[in-house]
Amino acid sequence: MKTEPLVIGDLIATIPVIQGGMGVGVSLSGLAGAVAAEGGVGVISTAQIGYREPDFDEHPIETNLKAIGTEIKKAKEKAKGGIIGVNIMVATRRYEDYVKAAVKAGVDLIISGAGLPMTLPELVKNAKTKIAPIVSSVKSAQVICRYWLKKYDRLPDLVVIEGPKAGGHLGFSKEQLAHIEELDYDTEIRHIIEEVNGFAKGQGADEIPVVVAGGIYSKEDLEHALSLGAKGVQIATRFVTTPECDASDAYKQAYLEAGKEDIVIVKSPVGMPGRAIKNAFIKRTAEGKIPHGRCHLCVQTCKPEETPYCITDALVNAVKGDVDNGLIFCGENAWRADKIETVHDIMQEFA
Numbered sequence: 001m002k003t004e005p006l007v008i009g010d011l012i013a014t015i016p017v018i019q020g021g022m023g024v025g026v027s028l029s030g031l032a033g034a035v036a037a038e039g040g041v042g043v044i045s046t047a048q049i050g051y052r053e054p055d056f057d058e059h060p061i062e063t064n065l066k067a068i069g070t071e072i073k074k075a076k077e078k079a080k081g082g083i084i085g086v087n088i089m090v091a092t093r094r095y096e097d098y099v100k101a102a103v104k105a106g107v108d109l110i111i112s113g114a115g116l117p118m119t120l121p122e123l124v125k126n127a128k129t130k131i132a133p134i135v136s137s138v139k140s141a142q143v144i145c146r147y148w149l150k151k152y153d154r155l156p157d158l159v160v161i162e163g164p165k166a167g168g169h170l171g172f173s174k175e176q177l178a179h180i181e182e183l184d185y186d187t188e189i190r191h192i193i194e195e196v197n198g199f200a201k202g203q204g205a206d207e208i209p210v211v212v213a214g215g216i217y218s219k220e221d222l223e224h225a226l227s228l229g230a231k232g233v234q235i236a237t238r239f240v241t242t243p244e245c246d247a248s249d250a251y252k253q254a255y256l257e258a259g260k261e262d263i264v265i266v267k268s269p270v271g272m273p274g275r276a277i278k279n280a281f282i283k284r285t286a287e288g289k290i291p292h293g294r295c296h297l298c299v300q301t302c303k304p305e306e307t308p309y310c311i312t313d314a315l316v317n318a319v320k321g322d323v324d325n326g327l328i329f330c331g332e333n334a335w336r337a338d339k340i341e342t343v344h345d346i347m348q349e350f351a
Contacts, residue, residue: 020236021087023047033078090115165215248321
């Protein structure tokens with residue numbers, strides 16, 4: 001089955017695949033630029049994006065804001081005219097400044113979740129940058145569309161539906177994640193798409209493109225999403241085990257070695273459940289608090305004096321290769337990774 005392009009306003013991805021933003025440091029300019037050059041949408045995660053810089057510990061937010069511009073520029077050079085986006089979590093401290101930094105750097109698309117991006121239209125006003133909220137329910141889609149329409153007289157350029165099989169922080173309760181099959185999430189996806197397109201038609205437009213994320217691994221998964229009414233998919237986990245991925249070789253090896261039983265739901269110190277690969281670090285978190293140093297000012301929901309471990313330290317350790325002392329987020333299908341494959345080969349599979 002030959003797929004149709006994903007059209008987001010005046011942006012056209014010839015292959016309807018958005019590479020999901022993965023932080024800390026898993027999807028930076030290397031991976032995003034490679035995916036964009038192959039006709040997809042490459043996405044940089046802004047979560048602690050400046051972690052490699054010498055000033056990061058001393059001035060994390062300022063370092064991150066500077067790194068956003070640097071990484072977008074590098075990604076655009078690699079993309080050869082392809083589409084570059086960023087993923088910015090609403091829960092990020094000084095969220096507005098991160099969005100403004102990405103817009104200033106000329107990013108094509110901002111995808112925003114981990115909270116409802118209620119103020120996003122105001123922050124990109126007068127810019128060409130497209131905006132896309134991440135939603136997990138009909139209710140969240142309704143709230144965003146109604147508010148944006150009433151307050152800013154605009155609707156999303158794209159909507160990302162993130163299901164319960166995704167990696168990282170999830171918009172579902174631990175109980176829901178323990179009974180995924182009972183959620184009947186395909187029905188929820190159909191209803192979200194209907195709701196979003198209802199808003200579009202109310203404004204004289206045919207539709208708003210919707211993509212499905214969470215557990216998307218193969219062309220078969222794409223075809224299933226399209227059958228539900230989606231215009232494309234967002235894929236993250238599959239791109240980790242590529243040479244172009246910005247994570248360390250040890251991080252990628254953890255995916256290659258993981259079995260199905262090693263993919264577990266963890267309680268993140270920032271208050272959201274997450275999916276990760278069970279390793280020595282996760283076992284240690286069950287034994288008690290892990291001491292940490294100064295706060296890296298990552299998300300608003302973290303309380304440093306109460307947190308059982310520093311999630312920034314854990315994610316940075318992992319991406320740098322110290323996996324035994326790191327948290328390795330992953331999607332439900334990470335265990336399916338059995339080889340290193342190029343971005344080109346993956347994208348051709350979805351073409």
